[in-house]
Amino acid sequence: MKKDSRISQLFLNNKGFIGYLTAGDGGRQRTLEAALALIKGGINMLEIGMPFSDPVADGPVIQRAAMRSLASGTTLQDILWLTEEIRKQSDIPLILFTYLNPLLSGIPFDFLSDAKKAGIDGLLLVDCPLEESHLIREQCIRNEIALIYILTPSTSLERVRKINQYAEGFLYYACRSGTTGVRNALPEDFPHKMESIKAIIDLPVVVGFGISNQEMAKNVLIHADGVVVGSLFVKALEEDRSPEALSILAREICPPILLVK
Amino acid sequence: MLYKELISHIQGRYGEFGGMYVPEILMAPILELIKVWNNAKVDNIFNQTLNLILKNYAGRPTVLTEVPTFAAMINGPRVFLKREDLLHTGAHKLNNALGQCLLAKKMGKTRVIAETGAGQHGVAVAAAAAHLGLTCVVYMGSKDMQRQAPNVSRMKLMGASVISVEQGSATLKDAVNQALRDWSESFVDTHYCLGSALGPHPFPEIVAEFQSVIGRECHKQSQDLIGSDPDLVIACIGGGSNAIGIFSGFLNNKKVRMIGVEAGGHGRLLGEHAARFATATCGVLHGCYTYVLQDQYGQIASTASISAGLDYPAIGPQHAHLYKSKRVEYVSASDQEALSALKLLAKSEGIICALESAHALAHLIKIAPDLSKDHSVVVSLSGRGDKDLPQLMNSGVI
Structure with a gap:
C-alpha cells in the first residue's frame, strides 16, 4: 500500500471513526444521503456494504437491510455509482464490504478496476479467510486496492502473525464471536x-x-486505531431517521478524541 | 476421480471445487475439526466404536433388494435397491450423524447443532445425540416444518429443540445460514453436524467418508447377488451425501456407469427447480466453491422441489468435480415424475420410498426401456416415505 493512499494518510495522525451502511437499503439515493450525513457527523472512513442473499456473518439488523436492498434491485453497479457520488463530495477512505459471491459475478467484467477508478480504497471480504484469498489478493494488488483481513477473538496468535504478513491498509478486529x-x-x-x-x-x-x-467507542480507542459502527446506523435507517438525525447520531457516538482535532 | 481422491486431496479441493470460504470467526472451529478428524479417521478405536454403533444401534448392514415386479413394469433390466430406508430413523443420514456425534464427543463438545431440509438429517442427529448423550438443536425452515411435520414431532420426542427459520425462502439454505450463525457464537462447546457432503472443508470429506459405508456394503452385496459390480448406479442428489456414499463404492471401476438425479421441480426457470447442472454456473455458497443456482449478480436463487431434501441451490464439491471430469452423469427429474415413481414402487413392491429417492427411480423409469435386459442397475433408496404422507395427501396421490 502506498504511503500516500487515503487509508495511510488517515491513520498517519488520526484515529479512525468508521461507519458502515448497507448499500441500496431504501434505494441508492437514500444511501448516498445517509453516507454524506454520517460524514457530516464525523465519520472519517466509510464501509459500503454490498447486500448478499445469504449473509451468514450478519445478525438480524443487517440481514433485514440486505433483504430490503436486494428487493429494490441493488447490484455492484450501484456500488460504483455510490462511490463516485460520495467521491464528488468527500475524500475519506471508502471500503467495499462484501461477501465473495456477488463480487465474483463482477470480477470477469473488471469490476475491481472500475471500483478503483470510482474511488474505492479497500476491500473487505466477509467469507474469504487468508487461506482462500490469494487469487483475489493478486487482483487487489494489481488494482491498488487494499485487501483488509479480519481478526477475531478466536484467531490464534500464530494465525495473527501469518495474516500480518499479507495484510494491507489496516486490520479489522471483530471483537466478539457470533454475528x-x-x-x-x-x-x-x-x-x-x-x-x-x-x-x-x-x-x-x-x-x-x-x-x-x-463510552464503548472511547474505550475501544484507548487500545485501537479506529472504531467501526455498523448495525446502529443501519438500524437508524430502518427506523426511517432523517439525514439530520443520522448526523446527530454519529456525532453522539464520535469519541471526544476525534472531536477536538 | 478414484475413491482415494475423495479422502486425500489438497486443502479440501476436488479439482477446482471445494475450499473453506467461511468468516474468520469460524476458522478456529474449522481448524480444530480438521485436526481432530485427521486423527479420528486413522484411529482404530474410533472406527471400531463407530462400526459397532452402526451395527447394533443403526442396524447396518442394510440389505440390497432385487425388485423384479417393478423392473418388469418399467420394461427394464434387473433392478436392485440399496435399502437405506431400512436404516434406523429411516434414511442414510444416520451414518453421518452417528459419525459426527462421535467426533463431537472426541472433541469434548457437549452440544450439537444441525440444519435439516426434509427433516431426515435432523431426526438422525436427534437420535444420535440422544443415544450418545449430547444436547441437540435443529434449525429447520418454517416451510419445511409444515411439509415434513411428522419429522418435527419425532425430533422433539427424542429431546431435540427444533428452531423454525423464517428468513429468506424458509427452506434448507436458510436453515444452514442460521446454523452457521449459531456455530460462530457457540463453537467452544458446540459441534456443527452438517448433514450433506457440502459446506467448507473438511465437511465434504467427513460426510463422504461416513457415507462411504453404503458403497462398501453395496459393492460386496453386488458381488454376492449379481456376481459383479452393477452396470449402472443411480442416486438422487440434493447436497449429494447418499450419492457420494454409494458412488464411492464403484468409483474405482470405470466400467460402472453412474447417474446423479437432481430435483427438476415444476419448471425450467430459475426458482422453479433445484437442478444445479441445468445452468452450471460456479460460485461460493456456505463455505464452498461449486455449482450454484444464482442470478447474474451473484445472488443465490430460490429453489423449488416437492422434495425438501433436494431443495438446495448448491451441490457438494465432489459432485462438482465428478461432473466436470465427466465421471458421473447428472440429470433431473420433475416433481410429477418423482410422484409417479413413488406410487409405482409402492404398488409393485410394497416399498414406500422418500420423495427424494423417488427422483432416482423416476430417471430409471425414463431410461429403462433403452437399457440392455441383462444389465443390472442399483438404485440408492436413500430413505423411506413415511415423512412424506402429508405432502402426498396434498398432491392428491392418496
Whole structure:
C-alpha cells in the first residue's frame, strides 16, 4: 500500500471513526444521503456494504437491510455509482464490504478496476479467510486496492502473525464471536486481546462488532486505531431517521478524541 | 476421480471445487475439526466404536433388494435397491450423524447443532445425540416444518429443540445460514453436524467418508447377488451425501456407469427447480466453491422441489468435480415424475420410498426401456416415505 493512499494518510495522525451502511437499503439515493450525513457527523472512513442473499456473518439488523436492498434491485453497479457520488463530495477512505459471491459475478467484467477508478480504497471480504484469498489478493494488488483481513477473538496468535504478513491498509478486529449487531458493552477480554494483537500487527487495527455508544467507542480507542459502527446506523435507517438525525447520531457516538482535532 | 481422491486431496479441493470460504470467526472451529478428524479417521478405536454403533444401534448392514415386479413394469433390466430406508430413523443420514456425534464427543463438545431440509438429517442427529448423550438443536425452515411435520414431532420426542427459520425462502439454505450463525457464537462447546457432503472443508470429506459405508456394503452385496459390480448406479442428489456414499463404492471401476438425479421441480426457470447442472454456473455458497443456482449478480436463487431434501441451490464439491471430469452423469427429474415413481414402487413392491429417492427411480423409469435386459442397475433408496404422507395427501396421490 502506498504511503500516500487515503487509508495511510488517515491513520498517519488520526484515529479512525468508521461507519458502515448497507448499500441500496431504501434505494441508492437514500444511501448516498445517509453516507454524506454520517460524514457530516464525523465519520472519517466509510464501509459500503454490498447486500448478499445469504449473509451468514450478519445478525438480524443487517440481514433485514440486505433483504430490503436486494428487493429494490441493488447490484455492484450501484456500488460504483455510490462511490463516485460520495467521491464528488468527500475524500475519506471508502471500503467495499462484501461477501465473495456477488463480487465474483463482477470480477470477469473488471469490476475491481472500475471500483478503483470510482474511488474505492479497500476491500473487505466477509467469507474469504487468508487461506482462500490469494487469487483475489493478486487482483487487489494489481488494482491498488487494499485487501483488509479480519481478526477475531478466536484467531490464534500464530494465525495473527501469518495474516500480518499479507495484510494491507489496516486490520479489522471483530471483537466478539457470533454475528453483527448492537451490543451494550465491550467483551471483558477486549483490552488483553488487543494488547496481544497490537504486539504483532504492524498496521493500524480498527475494532467493530456491536459498538453502539460513545463510552464503548472511547474505550475501544484507548487500545485501537479506529472504531467501526455498523448495525446502529443501519438500524437508524430502518427506523426511517432523517439525514439530520443520522448526523446527530454519529456525532453522539464520535469519541471526544476525534472531536477536538 | 478414484475413491482415494475423495479422502486425500489438497486443502479440501476436488479439482477446482471445494475450499473453506467461511468468516474468520469460524476458522478456529474449522481448524480444530480438521485436526481432530485427521486423527479420528486413522484411529482404530474410533472406527471400531463407530462400526459397532452402526451395527447394533443403526442396524447396518442394510440389505440390497432385487425388485423384479417393478423392473418388469418399467420394461427394464434387473433392478436392485440399496435399502437405506431400512436404516434406523429411516434414511442414510444416520451414518453421518452417528459419525459426527462421535467426533463431537472426541472433541469434548457437549452440544450439537444441525440444519435439516426434509427433516431426515435432523431426526438422525436427534437420535444420535440422544443415544450418545449430547444436547441437540435443529434449525429447520418454517416451510419445511409444515411439509415434513411428522419429522418435527419425532425430533422433539427424542429431546431435540427444533428452531423454525423464517428468513429468506424458509427452506434448507436458510436453515444452514442460521446454523452457521449459531456455530460462530457457540463453537467452544458446540459441534456443527452438517448433514450433506457440502459446506467448507473438511465437511465434504467427513460426510463422504461416513457415507462411504453404503458403497462398501453395496459393492460386496453386488458381488454376492449379481456376481459383479452393477452396470449402472443411480442416486438422487440434493447436497449429494447418499450419492457420494454409494458412488464411492464403484468409483474405482470405470466400467460402472453412474447417474446423479437432481430435483427438476415444476419448471425450467430459475426458482422453479433445484437442478444445479441445468445452468452450471460456479460460485461460493456456505463455505464452498461449486455449482450454484444464482442470478447474474451473484445472488443465490430460490429453489423449488416437492422434495425438501433436494431443495438446495448448491451441490457438494465432489459432485462438482465428478461432473466436470465427466465421471458421473447428472440429470433431473420433475416433481410429477418423482410422484409417479413413488406410487409405482409402492404398488409393485410394497416399498414406500422418500420423495427424494423417488427422483432416482423416476430417471430409471425414463431410461429403462433403452437399457440392455441383462444389465443390472442399483438404485440408492436413500430413505423411506413415511415423512412424506402429508405432502402426498396434498398432491392428491392418496
